[in-house]
Each structure stands twice: as structure tokens, then as C-alpha cells.
Amino acid sequence: MKSLNKENSLDNIYKPRFYYPNNTSDEKELQNLLRDKPVSFVRDEIYSQLKELIKIQNPSIKLTEQDYSELIAKHLNGNPIEKYGVWVFYPWNNYLVHLLDKEEFVTVRTNRNKYKITSEEQDILEKKKIGIIGLSVGQSIALTIAMERICGSLKLADFDTAELSNLNRIRTGVHNLGLNKTIIAAREIAEIDPFLNVEIFNDGLKNENFNDFFLDGGKLDLLVEVCDGLDIKIESRFKARELGIPVIMETNDRGMLDVERFDLNPSLPILHGLAEGLNPSTIKNLSNEDKVPFILRIVGAETISNRLKASMVEVEQTINTWPQLASSVVLGGAVTTDISRRMLLGSFTDSGRYYIDLESLVKNKKEKEATPLVRKNPFTPLTKTEALHILSNYKFESSNLIVDDSLINKLVEDACLAPSTGNDQPWKWLYKNSVLFLFHDEYRSFSFGDYQNIASLLTFGAAYENLRISALKNGLTCSYDFRPIANDRRLIAAIKFGKSNKEELGIDGLYSAISRRCTNRNLSIPPVLPESVYRQLTESAQSIPSATIKWFKKEEELNELARIIGACDRIRLLNAEGHYDFVHHEMRWTPEEAESRKDGIDVQTLGLSNSQLAALGIIKSTETIKEINYIDGGKGLEMIAKKSVKAASAIALITLPQYTPENFFEGGRSLEQFWLKATTLGLAVHPLISPLYIFPRVIHGKGEGLNQKNIAELELLREDFKSLTGVNDNDAEVFLVKISVAEEPNIKSFRLLLNEVLL
Structure with missing residues (x-):
């Protein structure tokens, strides 16, 4: 069975062939085509098209079949109907269709546009040129533009090919898998309107073809940018601004549409200033995970839907990239086409961001607004x-x-x-x-x-x-x-x-280490530490009576601990109370907040990548946490611990033999001895203690504050933890800590003033 492939030139054909039957040469070629090539489908509906044309020309008259026959004969002016118009052949599917020629075809095809689009406006639009970068959301936009015929020329740019997972939002069939997205869109446009001029750039946009895309055949009147490539997203806007071409972007979430009128305001900041400082050359080869913070910055982390926020946390964890839905894509096609038409006709002149959020526009009339959790502190400051x-x-x-x-x-x-x-x-x-x-x-x-x-x-x-x-x-x-x-x-x-x-x-x-001791979350390649280091740290921890330390250095041990710690982090952050405390009690989200309050953890001290910081910003919202729980997500929340452990030379666990308040107090002494000694040795210390704080809820508190799903998962994690570490449920597990060698943090935690703590 013959299949399409990149070596087959048919893959790159997207323009139909025209045969005019009143032209001797074309008629001969058409006959040769019918004789030599298996045409799989022939459609000759020229008479019905002429009927529509006659009806359009006589809208106030109720015509009979006899009237149509006479008026069509008059219109043909003695020419045989089989020689009227044009035969259009589509090589990719071997279809042959008899159509009216361009002027009459366009008149009939756009007739139902009147008077939402007047004839004069249709003539203006016929001269317009639109470029579209990105053919996922862009395919819906291109097809809607073509159907409404708000331009005479389209340029389509995308380097990607259709994959099976694209079919949740790209309107095409499985027979087109592996074809370039530009080819698919151009073919469908040709099947809707073969007279619409379409040019494709199926290698995407590059520096060497920018001018061709923007200027060849006349300058674009409008750029629609809906691509995933951050570098092209930025570079195309610089080019559009340089040439005075307006830009529209549709984000496929909450119906958000972004308009930049560089034609009216050449000094308008790129993406309204949200792209300031972004360098296309440095963001070009980022992974999808690393693109997340930039995408959030551009689309606005606070304004995207909660479901998309939840999904962003899953990128390159449980999903490959951010999700898109056909309903949103189709809506984007409609909205973008509407705004494009009004811009091209001069009736819409603003720049800005606009939302057509169906979930807020169409919702249950009696739907109650969610009441955010507020954790009331039952205590008052001790006086x-x-x-x-x-x-x-x-x-x-x-x-x-x-x-x-x-x-x-x-x-x-x-x-x-x-x-x-x-x-x-x-x-x-x-x-x-x-x-x-x-x-x-x-x-x-x-x-x-x-x-x-x-x-x-x-x-x-x-x-x-x-x-x-x-x-x-x-x-x-x-x-x-x-x-x-x-x-x-x-x-x-x-x-x-x-x-x-x-x-x-x-x-x-030890005394000099007190002021230097800090949590060091910076990552590095873990060195192999000499046994003398472990001996000194062990002696320090075990200088407190009954304290015992265990070391974990093997890769399989560290991987297992990373899995357990990450899962406990996730459970804590997805717990309503745990999340509230993390956001409102523990974290300081700006340097100003950290300095003024002098407590909590400055987010800048976490040693996180930009994508991880972006993920933290996303999960500040209670509604986002609800969505993550609803989709059974949150795997991305485990990655901070996993990346941290990956940089560990070893992990230590300090325990005391009985689960008593006194032993936890003594355990605090042990962990501080350990930490101070590590500081004197120039080591980076990073506590990874979520398991030690959350396991007791299951062991000693019958799952207090946890749901059944969390309890079941924690019980399994606990058994794995016990199997690895050899601890007993009645031990006082006081410190689980990563040891590494890393650059000293630039920012350290503040401390309350002495007069606030010494009464």
C-alpha cells in the first residue's frame, strides 16, 4: 500500500489546478487528465451555482424553475454550460469540481455576508494581506478568515507536522498525519475557496525569510501571531513594529485576545511591556518546562484560568506541554477573525487585552462564589x-x-x-x-x-x-x-x-558558625565527601545523649528518599490548611515583605529555577489548588525535592528512641550541633523535613487533618520510608537533611528584633 511521505512530492502540493473549458489548451489538458489520471471524484454543480447567482441578482423576485432556466440561458449568452466557468482539480485527493469563475464565485460565496459586510467593505478586504504564525490555534483562525473572506491573500507559517494528539483541536483527518500543518490548512482553504491566494512557509519563520513573509508581494496589513516559539513571538513583533503592522494574539484560554496597534503607535512597547528584557536568542532552545515562566509573564499569570494554572504545574511531569481544547480554538478563530475584520476596515483602533471568558459569561445563575479558606489563628501573641x-x-x-x-x-x-x-x-x-x-x-x-x-x-x-x-x-x-x-x-x-x-x-x-549557619538550597554537582566529614558530623549529632544518625549515600537510596519527600511536599501543599499556611504564614513573596516582617521564608532564598518560581506563583491561588486536586495532579510539586536530592552528596536522618516532647527538644540540640559542625566544614545544609512533620499525623493522629486518599498514600509512603531507614513508629524522628557543597546563598533569612522576643 502506497503511503505519503516526505520523499513524495505530493506532500508539498497545496494549490489546486485550474482548467478553463473555453480555452482550447486547458480543455485538452483536462481531457488528458481525465484519460491518464484516476480522478476519484467529479462534481459538476455549475447549474446550481448559476441559479444562486441569478437569485442574488434578483433578490426581490420569486423565481420559478422556468424563470431560472430562461435567465441562466440569457446569462450564458449562447455558450454551452459545460464550457462555462472553470474546472478545479485538487491533486492531493484527485477531486475535480466545476465552479463559477473567480468574480462570480466570490460574489455568490460571500453573499450571505451582506450587510454585516457591505459590498464596498468586501472590496476593501479583498485587497488585504494577513500573515498567520502558528497553525494550531492559527488553523482555526485561517479557516474562519477564509470562510468569511476578510482578505485576498494569506501567508501561513509553521514548521510543525500534524500528530495524532493535535487532532483534539486541529480540524483535519487521520489521513493527514505527518503532513505539515501549513499544507493541511492551505489545502482546506483551497477546498473552501480556490481563488483565495495562500502562500505557505512550512519551515516556519527564520531570520532569512522574515522579509519574504512580511513584505514579499506587498507588506502585510495584519499579523496574527499564535505560535509556541517564544523567540519568534518576540522577534515577529519587533519586525511588525518596525514595519508598522498591527499584531493580534489569541491565547486559547478564557478567550483572551491581545491587540498591538503598531500601525497607529510605532512606539508601543512589545506585548504592552510584558516582554521587556526577553532575549529571543536565549529563550529559543528552552524546554517546555523552562518556557512556563515566560509564557505566564506574557499571558499574565493572574488572569489565566484556574484549570490552565493547574495544568501548568503538570508540564513535563504528567503532560508534555500546556493543553488546548477544540472549543477554545474554534472560539479563538471566531474572535480573531471578527477583530481582524474590524481592524482592517478601520472601525476598531485600540490596543489592549480583551477576554471572552465563556465560563464567566455562561454559568449557573445561582452559582455561589467560592469562599476562600481563612485560617483563623486561635492564639494571640504572648505578652x-x-x-x-x-x-x-x-x-x-x-x-x-x-x-x-x-x-x-x-x-x-x-x-x-x-x-x-x-x-x-x-x-x-x-x-x-x-x-x-x-x-x-x-x-x-x-x-x-x-x-x-x-x-x-x-x-x-x-x-x-x-x-x-x-x-x-x-x-x-x-x-x-x-x-x-x-x-x-x-x-x-x-x-x-x-x-x-x-x-x-x-x-x-561552633560559636563562629552560629551567625553563619543558614539553609542553603543552591544546587550543584554533588562531590564525594571524605569519610572524615561524615565521622565529624556523626560525632556532633550524637554528642547529644541517645541521638542517632543514619546516612544515605547510594543513588537508589537517594532516589527513593526523593520520591518520598516529593510526595509528602505535594500532599502538604495540596492540603487546604497546609496550602493556606504555606502561602500566608510561611512564604514571603517579595523582598519588601520579607524585610518588613523579618520572619518567614523569602521566596528568593529557595534556590529555584524560573520555572519552579513560576509554578510557586501559580499555586498561590486556592482555586488553583482545588483544580489540581480535582485533576489528581500536582506531580510538578514534587520536582523541587527531587532536583534538590539529585544535588546531594548524602542525606542524614537523626532520631531519638522515644516519641516524647523531651526527645524532640533534645533532638533540636542534636540537629543544631550537626548543622553548626557542617557550617564549620563549609558544607551546604538543606532540611527536607516534610515526611517527619506529616507522617506523625498518620502514625499518632489517626490521619488528623488529612483526607482518606492522603492517608492511604501516606501509609504506603511510611512503609517505604521505614523499610529504607529502619526507623520505628515510636522513634522521635527529628531531622532529615541534605548535605552538599554549593555556593553560599546571597540572601539569608531575617530575624525579629530583640525587643520583640526578649520580654
């Missing part, structure tokens, strides 16, 4: 008055050593450089009767991530360890009484000081 009231229930002896206020200030400042989950800094300190009290300000730590106060207890342990090291540096010892008031867990520790009788070995190095 000095409340702290003193708490202490009124605590009987304690004063320390024999009174530490002056300036040193207390220094000790607390150093303590507050400890890590805290989401940089929430949930501590309050009060120095009274020579005892330093550490309180839990639950207002600051209230979040989905702080289940059973695990995260906060780790934070307090780390803060205490900083304070202890600072005290030793200043010739003091310290000891603590953990949660000394049984019925009030807000008082975490009562800390007493004494004189240090000996110099602590290595304390200078």
Missing part, C-alpha cells in the same frame, strides 16, 4: 503580662549567678539565630530572678506543619543549644528544666547559669 502570670504558677529557686542584662541580650540574640520551621521564630524569652525562661509563643507557630508542636520543640532545642554554646564562649555554663509547669506547655524551659571552670574544646569554631 510579658501573660508570661509573668504563667511564672506565678512556678516555684523556682533563683540562681546564685546573676548575669548582667547586656550578656543576657547577647545570649538571647545568639539563641534566636537558630533555625525554625518556616522561620516562624516562635520563642519568647524572659529573664527574672537570674533565671532565663523560654516560652512558646503559639501565635507564631500555629500552622499545619507544627503537628503536636514537633517543629516548635525542635526549634527550642536548637535555640537552647545556641544559647549554651554562646554561654560557654562567655565563660558560663547553663542547664535547663524542661516544661517545669505540668499544666502549661507554653513554658518550655527554665535556664540557669553557672561559672564555667574549664575551656570548652572547639567552642570557638
